[in-house]
Amino acid sequence: MTKFDLATHRRKLRELGHWTDEHYDDFLRKALRDHPDKLAVVSDRASGVTRLTFRELEDRIARAAGGLRKLGVGKGDVVALQLPNWWEFVVAVLASQRLGAITNPLMPIFRERELRFMLGFARCKVFIVPEGFGSLDLVGTARLLRDELGHLKHVVVANGTGGDSFAALLDAGERVDLAPEGTPPLTDPGEPSMLMYTSGTTGSPKGVQHTVNSMVNAARSMTRRGHLSNDDVVxxxxxxxxxxxxxxGVILALFNRATMVLQESWNGRHALELIDEYKVTFSGGATPFLADLVREVQSGAPRPETLRLFLCAGAPIPPVLVRQAGEVLGTTVTSVWGMTESLASTMTEPERAGKLSSLSDGRPVAGMEVKVVDDAGRTLAAGERGRLLVRGAQLHIGYMGVPPEDTFDAEGWMDTGDLAYCLADDDCADYIRIAGRTKDVIIRGGENIPVVEIESLLVEHPAITGAALVGYPDERLGERACAFLTVEKGSTVLLDDLRVWMDEKKVAKQYWPERIEIIEAMPRTPSGKIQKFMLRDRLTP
Incomplete structure (x- = not known):
């Protein structure tokens, strides 16, 4: 039986022109040639604002790369970053990529439980964390894990003051400057260079491996579909x-040599202030981000005069929100569907967004293909709901530690785990609509909750005999999680009890159930599987 061949996949994408083998340093080189003193990064955070021109950005990247190399980082090593939207993130990503290392961004919400697995699985060599961000002791946790994990050699503290600070990394006395134009990067742009975890449905998250080529293709596709340019501010x-x-955000702005404005923590009112101050023209986020902007303007905040386009992803957009964004913000909302594994695979053109952004999740961008099939793999007609498959230039090249042929079929298709259908109208038959998920995942504010892992933790509670986590609709976040529980006879479990339990288990708060329902028994199939659709029906208004 023919299996997926990664070498053939790479060759085909290059022959078709979808993979161009450009590197992040190529875009930096162009920016330094054309406008070195243009504002590249604005890092807005509680402790102050840092503004870097492309010349200043490149200086910090070269120094950070030298500091990382002095710590022993080289080709193929994994550098993990648990950083908020700070300038240090941008510098660390581009510095590690210059060294041929694999960059592993991690969300600041992750705690000891998640980090122990993620850092251990990828065998990270350097872990960069922030000092003075949020309520968690991220630095203390990082140092604890460094002492525990033999392969984790160094912790670097952004905003720190000691010898392991990011400032000390920059002042290590070494530089790795941009190589002359035409010099091949240390890592082939078709090899793994970016590792990001996705919450799975079988317990542990999976390490998604992206390449420079897949990331750059996503930036190029979004740029062309959204008519972005060097004049935009992101x-x-x-x-x-x-x-x-x-x-x-970061890679898209770099690709266009555009100014990126990093907002440390999301706040709709402050976002509007940044849009006004820096004349922001483009932004993107899950539905709650857009809803917050609309709500703030409706509450009296000034209208964002320059924000022409908002890319909305993570969940279907309510039609009323698309209309409100146009009326209240004066902003076009373009819908996009993607996932950690396939980036921005489908997107609605701004010209058709008024009609289609609330009805669809876009059509495939250049280099990407999608199809909707039944359980036997037969392509379905428009309007028929089935499994959504995807392949192309933005697709990852496999999960870390898993043979690619276990993820892709012989023709390169990957089952997304989503249910979808194609629109029935002839003039938009290539547009898709996500209609549910075959994977047991709840998406809260664009963040996937690992259902099986949370259920497993719940049943470890001494009073709980069974648990099923089910999503229920929420106007702002899209979904929240309700835990249906069966308990020991005579026992009582309150929501506050679960919060204490989740906290003791060091689970990210975004994963905690926000509602509980105590039931006598779980509805099950004859084979013993829980019928979650029956539980969802109980939550339907």
Whole structure:
């Protein structure tokens, strides 16, 4: 039986022109040639604002690369970054990429339990964390794990003051400057260079491996479909530890040599202030981000006069929100569907957004293909709901530690785990609509909750005999999680009890159930599987 061949896949994408083998340093080189003193990064955070021109950005990248190399980082080593939307994130990503290392962004919400697995699985050599961000002791946790994990050699503290600070890394006395134009990068742009975890349905998260080519193709596709250019200013409000903030924020801005404005923590009112101050023209995020902007303007905040386009992803957009964004913000909302594994695979053109952004999740961008099939693999007619498959230039090249042929079929198709259908109208038959998920995942504010792992933790509670986590609709976040529980006879479990339990288990708060329902028994199939659709029906208004 023919299996997926990664070498053939790479060759085909290059022959078709979808993989161009450009590197991040190529875009920096162009920016330094054309406008070295243009504002490249604005890092807005509680402790102050840092503004870097492309010349200043390149200086910090060269120094950080030298400091990382002095710590022993080289080709193939994994550098993990648990950083908020700070300038240090941008510098560390581009510095590690220059060294041929693999960059592993991690969300600041992750705690000891998640980090122990993620850092251990990838065998990270350097871990960069922030001092003075949020309520968690990220630095203390990082140092604890460094002492525990033999392969984790160094912790670097952004905003720190000691010998392991990011400032000390920059002042290590070494530089790795941009190589002359035409010099091949240390790592082939078709090899793994970016590792990002996705919450799975079988317990542990999976390490998604992207290449420079897949990331650059996503930036190029979004640029062309959204008519972006060097003149745009990009607000990065979505977390950079998430693929949306990384790909549709940092990498997209770099690709266009555009100014990126990094907002440390999301706040709709402050986002509007940044849009006004820096004349932001483009931003992206999950539905709650857009809803917050609309709500703030409706509450009296000034209208964002320059924000022409908002890329909305993570969940279907309510039609009323598309209309409100146009009326209240004067902003066009373009819908996009993607996932950690396939980036921005489908997108609605701004010209058709008024009609289609609320009805669809876009059509395939250049280099990407999608199809909807039944359980036997037969392509379905428009309007028929089935499994969504995807392949192409933005697709990852496999999960870390898993043979590619276990993820892709012989023709390169990957089952997304989503249910979808194609629109029935002839003039938009290539547009898709996500209609549910075959994977047991709840998406809260664009963040996937690992259902099986949380259920497993719940049943470890001494009073709980069974648990099923089910999503229920929420106007702002899209979904929240309700835990249906069966308990020991005579026992009582309250929501506050679960919060204490989750906290003791060191689970990210975004994964905690926000509602509980105590039931006598779980509805099950004859084979013993829980019928979650029956539980969802109980939550339907």
């Amino acid at each position: 607000l990065v409000g979505s977390p950079v530890g998430h693929m949306l903030g990384l790909a549709a």
